Amino acid sequence: MVQHELPASARVGTGSPVRTCVGCRERAQTVDLLRIVVGEHGPQGAVLVPDPRRRLPGRGAWLHPTADCLSLAERRRAFGRALRVSGKLDTSAVDRMIDPLEKNRHKHS
């Protein structure tokens, strides 16, 4: 087994649930990921609804709230697979969730 220098917080047992980002496929704690569920079908297809409080019922997909991971997920159609929906998906609501976060990050650095 390869020994990676993983911090203790990345291992199981800390109590924080870990999910896989549908964009980059890396595992992360749910607090660092944005949960996304399927809402109603609109004119652009099934609407993806961001669920930052992680309370909405149903199947969820997990994504780093970054433009990079969102475009990766879109390109590989990971939302459709993770959320069991076929056809077009409307990601505009997720886009709106991500933009301000990206701006905040730039402001802090």
Ligand SMILES: [Zn+2]
């Ligand atoms: Zn990611």
